Amino acid sequence: MPATLIYAIGFIAQGFFSARILVQWIMSERSHKVVSPNLYWICSLIGSILLFTYGWLRNDFSIILGQFISYYIYIWNLNIKGVWIKVPKVIRFCIFILPVLAFIFTIKNASAFANSFLQNKDIPLWLVIFGSLGQIIFTMRFVYQWYYSQRRQESILPVGFWIISLIGSGIIVSYGIIRLDPILILGQSVGFIAYIRNIIISRKSNKGVINPSSGHSVESL
Template structure:
């Protein structure tokens, strides 16, 4: 596999640092409350992490990473709206947050043959590996679609047990993809999440048993 410049990995690790920070914070407040919480800081840190990881995916010519971020990014923004934070953000920054992924995607698609050659005919990323990585990202991203559906049903931002179960399965797939890609950002970034995912599942199941009893 082709090695990327160190500064590109720095962007990737910084993105993963934001994702790890959101999980750590959510874990701490959940442990204190003894129930699964969806704190505003979780979604704010998600935006920063997603923004940077999208850039990282573009720089790494990695369609699987880009695909995963585009979908979840706008769900993060929706949760900020539910939390009442979106309206507090200055209009220029709202515009920037809303349209940066769109502008970047349009930029990538400005030359379809070049886009296809870079992302789907990349000799450093076999097509089977691209499909595997994309499947992992889709599964990992589906957790936020699931979260969005559950939140709309309950009329508030929540992180249900199913969210963490899907996170665990998607994370395992992405780690496997990262190993094939020799991508330390994906591997290290996902490992920390395993502990938080399992712990939230344990807390959620314990609460579910108490309710059932």
């Protein structure tokens, strides 16, 4: 496959990830509360499918590894919202098995990825760890979102999700500044603003929720 087409798949994937943030932000502003729209999770899943395809075609184990956890959380959210069941079974099976197939086909590059990750002469080890920490935190926000929503059996984007997003994004932006990487900086810019707005909207909407046992407003991460 031509390299230009492979890169186009990667850029389109990032486009879906950016679109999900803008859609969620706009809908939350209109509702005056933080919402978890279907389109947010649909864009997330489509973007992730494209990114898995991109990583597969690029034979890039790190891209596939980084998407593995959040991919199934996207599916869980679509399932709890009743969207996943409307997808034909054959398509659901193909979507569900894609990360496993991609992982199997790129596992041979796992050792090479580990060596390049830990022995990159162009980047000091402390900076590699710092940047990776941001990516780990950024991924764990979806683990937190799943845990929070699972307890309530409802797809929710709680204020803690946005706080974790902001911390992870801040680390990634700092890493990008140190590395003089405009792609990382620009890629996080829109999200950075949206995370702050969602935190503000969450706090404002939570002030109106009264705990019946205490009479005080409820604010929960």
